[in-house]
Amino acid sequence: METLGFLMEGFAVALTPYNLMFALFGAFVGTLIGCLPGLGPANGVAILIPLAFTLGLPPETAMILLTSVYAGAMYGGRISSILLNIPGDEPAMMTCLDGYPMARKGRAADALAISAIASFSGGLIGTIGLILLAPVLAKFALTFGPAEYFALFLLAFATLGGITGKNPMKTVIAATLGIMISTVGIDISTGTQRYTFGMLELYEGIDFILAIVGLFAISELLFFVEARMGRGRDQMNVGKLTLSFRELISTIPTQLRGGVLGFIAGVLPGAGASLGSFISYTLEKQAVGRKGTFGEGDIRGVAAPEAGNNGASSGALVPMLTLGVPGSGTTAVLLAMLISLNITPGPLMFTQNADIVWGVIAALLIGNVLLLVLNIPLVGLFVKLLSVPPMYLLPIVTMVAFVGIYSISHSTFDLYFMVAFGIAGYFLRKLEIPLVPIILGLLLGPEMEKNLGHALVLSDGDWSILWGSPLAIGLWVVAGLGLVLPYLVGPLLRRRMNAAMKESPVSD
Amino acid sequence: MTGLGDRILGLGLLVLAVAYGWVAQQWPEPFGGAEGVGPETFPTILAVVLVAGSIYLMIKPDPDAEWPLGKPALELVVSVVVLLVYALLLEPLGFIIATTLAVGTLSWRMGATPTRAFVSGLLSAVLVFVLFNYGLSLSLPAGLLEVN
Numbered sequence: 001m002e003t004l005g006f007l008m009e010g011f012a013v014a015l016t017p018y019n020l021m022f023a024l025f026g027a028f029v030g031t032l033i034g035c036l037p038g039l040g041p042a043n044g045v046a047i048l049i050p051l052a053f054t055l056g057l058p059p060e061t062a063m064i065l066l067t068s069v070y071a072g073a074m075y076g077g078r079i080s081s082i083l084l085n086i087p088g089d090e091p092a093m094m095t096c097l098d099g100y101p102m103a104r105k106g107r108a109a110d111a112l113a114i115s116a117i118a119s120f121s122g123g124l125i126g127t128i129g130l131i132l133l134a135p136v137l138a139k140f141a142l143t144f145g146p147a148e149y150f151a152l153f154l155l156a157f158a159t160l161g162g163i164t165g166k167n168p169m170k171t172v173i174a175a176t177l178g179i180m181i182s183t184v185g186i187d188i189s190t191g192t193q194r195y196t197f198g199m200l201e202l203y204e205g206i207d208f209i210l211a212i213v214g215l216f217a218i219s220e221l222l223f224f225v226e227a228r229m230g231r232g233r234d235q236m237n238v239g240k241l242t243l244s245f246r247e248l249i250s251t252i253p254t255q256l257r258g259g260v261l262g263f264i265a266g267v268l269p270g271a272g273a274s275l276g277s278f279i280s281y282t283l284e285k286q287a288v289g290r291k292g293t294f295g296e297g298d299i300r301g302v303a304a305p306e307a308g309n310n311g312a313s314s315g316a317l318v319p320m321l322t323l324g325v326p327g328s329g330t331t332a333v334l335l336a337m338l339i340s341l342n343i344t345p346g347p348l349m350f351t352q353n354a355d356i357v358w359g360v361i362a363a364l365l366i367g368n369v370l371l372l373v374l375n376i377p378l379v380g381l382f383v384k385l386l387s388v389p390p391m392y393l394l395p396i397v398t399m400v401a402f403v404g405i406y407s408i409s410h411s412t413f414d415l416y417f418m419v420a421f422g423i424a425g426y427f428l429r430k431l432e433i434p435l436v437p438i439i440l441g442l443l444l445g446p447e448m449e450k451n452l453g454h455a456l457v458l459s460d461g462d463w464s465i466l467w468g469s470p471l472a473i474g475l476w477v478v479a480g481l482g483l484v485l486p487y488l489v490g491p492l493l494r495r496r497m498n499a500a501m502k503e504s505p506v507s508d
Numbered sequence: 509m510t511g512l513g514d515r516i517l518g519l520g521l522l523v524l525a526v527a528y529g530w531v532a533q534q535w536p537e538p539f540g541g542a543e544g545v546g547p548e549t550f551p552t553i554l555a556v557v558l559v560a561g562s563i564y565l566m567i568k569p570d571p572d573a574e575w576p577l578g579k580p581a582l583e584l585v586v587s588v589v590v591l592l593v594y595a596l597l598l599e600p601l602g603f604i605i606a607t608t609l610a611v612g613t614l615s616w617r618m619g620a621t622p623t624r625a626f627v628s629g630l631l632s633a634v635l636v637f638v639l640f641n642y643g644l645s646l647s648l649p650a651g652l653l654e655v656n
Contacts, residue, residue: 054646167570172520173561180528192535192547195528218591225587225618226576315616393624395614395631399607402594403636407646415595421586430573431517453545 010358022065023363027370035080035382041073041217042329049209049337050404059341060356064363066337067262071367074313078115091309098301105297110243115306116375118255122307123368125259126314137322140345144455151475153448156325157480158393160437168483174433178441208442210405210418215435217401218422221394251303258307263473266315269327278306282460329436511569518565529555602651607633
């Protein structure tokens with residue numbers, strides 16, 4: 001009941017006309033970001049951060065804007081999956097399997113409609129799960145001491161590559177690099193200058209916003225330049241909506257299953273939205289059995305992964321909001337926004353910044369409704385925008401990134417820094433060093449060092465405090481598993497995912 | 509030799525890790541004496557982790573990625589130069605001119621016809637400038653176009 005009261009207060013925050021306007025704007029931009037190939041959700045949210053910052057938005061409005069963008073991007077990813085057979089973002093990969101065949105059969109409009117509705121149910125289920133689970137987890141997290149936090153951060157890094165990750169060692173290297181970058185600047189506890197080389201610009205450390213924008217946006221541009229994919233693809237005709245009410249009703253169990261599975265995958269460390277949609281799709285296929293026509297345009301094959309990935313995206317907010325430890329790239333970027341708003345993420349946020357947390361959760365509910373309303377009538381508009389070739393789009397996106405960074409500090413030094421991060425990002429991606437752990441390292445590095453310091457002060461310099469409680473040991477074990485499991489289970493899972501992709505008759 | 513990319517990366521990271529760790533040992537002891545954790549403790553741990561990771565990379569490298577050669581590589585260099593020149597000229601030339609040139613050149617190099625590329629550059633530049641300066645009242649440099 002307490003939760004309900006908080007939720008009502010959240011609605012009071014989210015329903016003010018000013019915040020509602022930003023939620024609507026965010027939902028629209030988010031869908032756009034999701035459906036445009038070459039502009040993933042993490043990338044899109046990253047570019048908007050400096051803008052939200054320079055506009056001087058109040059913290060709850062800024063968070064509502066970015067959360068709506070996040071939810072919108074998950075909706076948008078399906079549009080290009082269905083129409084072009086290229087996923088707009090990674091979790092939308094599974095939607096290609098049945099969505100594109102449906103579009104080829106001339107049922108593109110139906111596929112778009114059912115996926116919008118499934119996204120809505122998935123998002124709704126995920127948000128309800130978030131409302132129920134988050135306060136409980138936050139209360140539990142209050143019992144964490146510095147040693148447990150230190151172990152928790154390690155767990156976050158260890159599981160970030162995901163069970164399907166290729167080379168966990170590269171995740172470790174990436175995270176270490178990120179934390180190293182975060183140590184540049186004046187040490188908070190002793191005032192020692194670290195790695196500043198006497199440069200005034202480095203005294204305050206490296207701004208993670210410009211690192212994020214550089215790593216994501218600039219490296220994306222370079223990838224497109226290299227691949228010469230500037231022209232984009234042919235457009236598909238959407239056609240008329242022929243979805244019958246009975247068909248819609250028949251997918252409801254699918255949507256419910258998908259949403260719940262997705263949510264669970266989203267909350268668990270190391271799983272994430274991609275795995276959420278994969279699990280939903282595979283289990284649905286097994287549940288329906290031979291009666292289904294999966295891979296040839298089965299309507300349930302569109303509903304399941306979409307419900308799954310939207311459920312997962314709400315689920316991924318649980319660890320981010322309650323523990324301050326994001327489990328995915330986009331939630332890491334949302335965390336960056338929180339930190340730059342001077343809000344300490346973690347369990348205390350539920351008491352100290354209750355208006356923001358519950359405002360965001362309420363905005364997520366409202367955003368889902370807005371998205372459903374936006375997506376059904378406006379799908380034609382999004383499809384038109386989808387046909388803007390990347391050769392016009394990406395340079396403009398890059399320019400917006402420049403403007404955002406420039407408007408924070410009005411210094412061209414930051415722009416050079418951003419380009420440098422972009423070039424580094426290009427090389428790292430080429431060498432398959434994942435970028436998300438770098439970002440997470442940048443964000444969590446200072447917190448990690450602080451907690452290590454506190455733990456050792458409490459124990460008078462005895463390092464064994466780091467694994468001194470059962471909870472801490474448990475976290476260490478899970479972290480260890482996070483690094484070892486990809487070696488054992490990863491190849492198997494990856495093979496299955498690939499096999500599922502190959503089974504689809506259309507692969508061009 | 510396969511895995512050359514990873515081996516070179518590993519070597520580079522090893523050098524970085526050693527340098528990073530070595531610098532950390534040079535800091536003077538903070539005022540008030542050493543405690544359990546000094547400014548150098550955490551960086552030292554990081555350096556050790558990175559040394560281990562880089563050695564692993566050199567011993568067990570992944571297969572090489574395909575690196576662009578010839579024309580695509582040149583296009584990449586051109587793009588980077590455009591971005592750097594854009595940052596350099598943003599203030600002296602002003603936002604609109606610099607952006608038109610930068611966005612136009614990038615679009616053109618990505619495959620648009622020159623006219624269309626520069627028109628899209630100009631349109632987006634003017635739109636963003638108006639939006640920022642008048643709509644959001646954040647000033648972008650006007651540069652040469654400044655009206656006194």
